[in-house]
Amino acid sequence: MTTVANSVGQKKGFGATLWDWLTTVDHKKIGILYLIGGGFFFVLGGIEAMLIRLQLLIPNNDFVSAGFFNELITMHGTTMIFLAAMPLLFGFMNAIVPLQIGARDVAFPFINSLGFWMFFFGGLFLNLSWFLDAAPDAGWTSYASLSIASTGHGIDFYAIGLQIAGAGTLMAGINFLVTIINMRAPGMTYMRMPLFTWTTFVASALILFAFPPLTIGIFFLTFDRMFGGNFFDHTMGGNTIIWEHIFWIFGHPEVYILILPAFGIFSEIFSVFSRKRLFGYSAMVFATVLIGFLGFMVWAHHMFTVGLGPTANAIFAVATMAIAVPTGVKIFNWLLTMWGGSIKITTPMLYALGFIPSFVMGGVTGVQQGAAPLDYQLHDSYFIVAHFHYVIVGGVVLAILAATHYWWPKMFGTMLSEKLGKITFWFFFIGFHMTFFLQHFLGLMGMPRRVWTYMDGQGWNLFNLISTIGAILMAIGVIVLIINIIVTTARNERVGNDPWEDGRTLEWAIPSPPPFYNFAQTPLVRGLDTYWIEKQEGHKGYTAAEPVTDIHMPNGSIIPFFMTLGLFIAGFGAMYRVDHSWGLGVLVFGLAFTFLTMAIRSVKDDLGYYVTKDQIRRMERGRD
Amino acid sequence: MDLNTKFTPQSWPDHPETATMEAKNKFVGFWLFLGGETVLFATLFATYLALKNSVPDGNEFRTETLFELPLVFVMTMLLLTSSLTSVYAMYHMKNYNFKGMQVWLAITGFLGLGFLALEVYEFNHYIHLGFTFGNSAFSSAFYTLVGTHGLHVAIGLVWLTLLILRNAKRGLNLYNATKYYTFSLYWHFIDVVWVFIFTVVYLMGVVG
Amino acid sequence: MAHDIEIIEKTPAEYAYKKRRSDRLMRSQLMMFALMIFMTLISFAAVQAGFSAYFVIPVVLLLAAVQVGLQLYYFMHMSxxxxxxxxxxxxxxxxxxxxxxxxxxxxxxx
Incomplete structure (x- = not known):
């Protein structure tokens, strides 16, 4: 049994700090790693977006070449969805959900770390394509006819990079599910869980069932391109529609994986900043589950123009419209939460207020597209681009920005500047509407999507110009946020447990940031919004469910890093096998390396360590 | 957790596989993983069903003539019996009989190895006939589906070997009980997948 | 204490009951196994006998589904x-x- 070093007041060298972060299995640190990684890729995706908009600023522009433009749109979409939005959401889920349910970590801390490194190396692999050959250029959807024919290794980077990152996501999904199922504090029944935890739970269930089809689809793509398979080659009996079905059976639940946690974030924010409990908690839970379930029934609405036939189209059209119902329930419940509440317009609340009209607009255009005959006109036009940016930016990105402000004090112990936060919000919000609102009309005027340029004299020039200016405003907003982060970190003004002063859930009952063991004693949950109940009764913290005892904590490990490194190396081998003879050797070596690290992990006992009663008491006393 | 706690058959818990927090987490986590694997194999089955009659013109390989049922029958018997022997192993684990458990796990492993050997023989035979992975869409789908299952069996055998060897000197305790149980869930699952494979690929293939 | 697992020693009567129960369970597992073998035999026989495809395919699929149900509920303890x-x-x-x-x-x- 090792003793824990007293982390207060200990100056760690650079090497020790680096090792700490490379080997950490602490959900709070892994959450921060996800935020850093996701934040980096968000900026990268944003730069790709800026280049796209600059190319489309004027007709017949040659700012970038057509081939490069195709790479930009592919990488922008792929990066934003897989490497920015999902990891940023995972960052918050990781940092906050265990705190909300009164747990000390997630169910599988080692796998938590492994999931992060898989995301990191997968993203790295994908983005090395910019430097090594050509980036993928068949869209983020990489339809099999085009992607099989695409020359160079671009699509190989896409397939292998996403395979690695996707495996990490699946691990994280299972981890959250088991954590929420098994590790809730005493008294926390399912119907007393905060909404952010509920939406994490349902989104994780969607991950569990949606990512395996993607895994298979990408393997088919990999086999066809690198190993002589014939899944999508019609001359050998293959069929390109198989790719479309597989991709969208994954792809549609994927967007619900993105939006449900966003809904959860806003449920927390509306409630806290209206000083009122969430209206219709049971209905919100039920609506979340229903959206998750229906999300698996609608994927072919991305395939209306494929020629599936009127019966199939009709079935999927109706199912698509049905999803609007539970979503509408949620919108009304948020509004009713605010009604009669004591509203505080903080930066998170601004984002929440901006989210309501933005997401509703995106949602209604979605229902419009759900009418298959109309979709025949709208498919592959800028109307679709406008729709999904409204729901993703107006929904997911606004939620991520809101959560950044809302949970920053809990994760870092400081408070982002409200003034700079509001500046970011207004630049971003106005820029967002400027960019994408007019794209609805561009689509209705016939402008197709994924085109690198457009001719003069079609009436599209003005809207494209304004759209690009809007993108510049969004970029300014993001830059102000980065300045905010730097300034806040430099100032380092520490805050207490509950800096927003109206926290209702358990994470606000402990210090900011929490001690590494989260709770000195497992809390006793006395109802929904349990911390609010404690505050109403005049208690300072939470009610404990057990006396102070030794706490069992997991050990850190460098193995996840190396496990993923092996797959990263194997990826290069698989890709260059068709050109170079050393490819097969590298592939086998990489896989063997990964299996070896897995065997080491299995064979070596890792029982964790104990933090003794006395150490806990000392640390708690030191804080008061 | 104290690895040195001494148990007796009388003090061994009724459900050793869920007797600790880590064990409960592994139990739920692995079942959830199997739920995901169900969808994974379903995608492979669906693709196979869509492509099993899709060959380029002039290609002579068909499901009706390619597959040999006697071999598949022997393979099925081997895998099904190995599922039973793993149940025996778990029975001994419940009764805190370490030796009995190890013996039945070893038998499970040998039966699985037999299955795998026959499958390698089968694939080798097809390749000699010219039915390679890249022969047609049907062949790609066949090898991917059946090969993924075979890969799962192979991984299971490596896992089993590691478990048996690593714990040979330790005996049963609450640290490794859940590991054996998780393995046996995995082993049953790949038998479940095989039931569908021999039905959908081989039986339905021969019938046409 | 968080790291103390309660060790309960069974009385001889409790232990005998547990042993009897688990033996009975094992016998029922063996019976399930026999059923599975039987169903497998029928499936193969149905195909070898050369019945019409419209009959054989639903039958073998049904038998497969039942066998999978037995595996899940009995061998994997889902019941x-x-x-x-x-x-x-x-x-x-x-x-x-x-x-x-x-x-x-x-x-x-x-």
């Missing part, structure tokens, strides 16, 4: 206490699996 949630997720997976297979045999064409 026992404490398996409610895992059964729920397993059925969720089966539902999506079914939808996927249904899609691929209906709305993919040449």
């Amino acid at each position: 026992e206490k404490g398996h409610g949630l895992v059964a729920f997720f397993m059925y969720g997976g089966i539902l999506i699996a079914f939808l996927t297979v249904l899609t691929f045999v209906t709305i993919i064409w040449w």
Whole structure:
């Protein structure tokens, strides 16, 4: 049994700090790693977006070449969805959900770390394509006819990079599910869980069932391109529609994986900043589950123009419209939460207020597209681009920005500047509407999507110009946020447990940031919004469910890093096998390396360590 | 957790596989993983069903003539019996009989190895006939589906070997009980997948 | 204490009961196994006998489904206490699996 070093007041060298972060299995640190990684890729995706908009600023522009433009749109979409939005959401889920349910970590801390490194190396692999050959250029959807024919290794980077990152996501999904199922504090029944935890739970269930089809689809793509398979080659009996079905059976639940946690974030924010409990908690839970379930029934609405036939189209059209119902329930419940509440317009609340009209607009255009005959006109036009940016930016990105402000004090112990936060919000919000609102009309005027340029004299020039200016405003907003982060970190003004002063859930009952063991004693949950109940009764913290005892904590490990490194190396081998003879050797070596690290992990006992009663008491006393 | 706690058959818990927090987490986590694997194999089955009659013109390989049922029958018997022997192993684990458990796990492993050997023989035979992975869409789908299952069996055998060897000197305790149980869930699952494979690929293939 | 697992020693009577129960369970597992072998034999025989495809295919699929049910509920203990949630997720997976297979045999064409 090792003793824990007293982390207060200990100056760690650079090497020790680096090792700490490379080997950490602490959900709070892994959450921060996800935020850093996701934040980096968000900026990268944003730069790709800026280049796209600059190319489309004027007709017949040659700012970038057509081939490069195709790479930009592919990488922008792929990066934003897989490497920015999902990891940023995972960052918050990781940092906050265990705190909300009164747990000390997630169910599988080692796998938590492994999931992060898989995301990191997968993203790295994908983005090395910019430097090594050509980036993928068949869209983020990489339809099999085009992607099989695409020359160079671009699509190989896409397939292998996403395979690695996707495996990490699946691990994280299972981890959250088991954590929420098994590790809730005493008294926390399912119907007393905060909404952010509920939406994490349902989104994780969607991950569990949606990512395996993607895994298979990408393997088919990999086999066809690198190993002589014939899944999508019609001359050998293959069929390109198989790719479309597989991709969208994954792809549609994927967007619900993105939006449900966003809904959860806003449920927390509306409630806290209206000083009122969430209206219709049971209905919100039920609506979340229903959206998750229906999300698996609608994927072919991305395939209306494929020629599936009127019966199939009709079935999927109706199912698509049905999803609007539970979503509408949620919108009304948020509004009713605010009604009669004591509203505080903080930066998170601004984002929440901006989210309501933005997401509703995106949602209604979605229902419009759900009418298959109309979709025949709208498919592959800028109307679709406008729709999904409204729901993703107006929904997911606004939620991520809101959560950044809302949970920053809990994760870092400081408070982002409200003034700079509001500046970011207004630049971003106005820029967002400027960019994408007019794209609805561009689509209705016939402008197709994924085109690198457009001719003069079609009436599209003005809207494209304004759209690009809007993108510049969004970029300014993001830059102000980065300045905010730097300034806040430099100032380092520490805050207490509950800096927003109206926290209702358990994470606000402990210090900011929490001690590494989260709770000195497992809390006793006395109802929904349990911390609010404690505050109403005049208690300072939470009610404990057990006396102070030794706490069992997991050990850190460098193995996840190396496990993923092996797959990263194997990826290069698989890709260059068709050109170079050393490819097969590298592939086998990489896989063997990964299996070896897995065997080491299995064979070596890792029982964790104990933090003794006395150490806990000392640390708690030191804080008061 | 104290690895040195001494148990007796009388003090061994009724459900050793869920007797600790880590064990409960592994139990739920692995079942959830199997739920995901169900969808994974379903995608492979669906693709196979869509492509099993899709060959380029002039290609002579068909499901009706390619597959040999006697071999598949022997393979099925081997895998099904190995599922039973793993149940025996778990029975001994419940009764805190370490030796009995190890013996039945070893038998499970040998039966699985037999299955795998026959499958390698089968694939080798097809390749000699010219039915390679890249022969047609049907062949790609066949090898991917059946090969993924075979890969799962192979991984299971490596896992089993590691478990048996690593714990040979330790005996049963609450640290490794859940590991054996998780393995046996995995082993049953790949038998479940095989039931569908021999039905959908081989039986339905021969019938046409 | 967090790291103390309660060790309860069974009385001889309790132990004898547990042993009897687990022996009976093992016998029923053996019976399930025999059923599975039997169903497998019938499936293979149905194909060898050369009946019409329209008869054989539903029969072998049904037998496969039943056998899988036996595996899940008996060999994998899904019928026992404490398996409610895992059964729920397993059925969720089966539902999506079914939808996927249904899609691929209906709305993919040449």
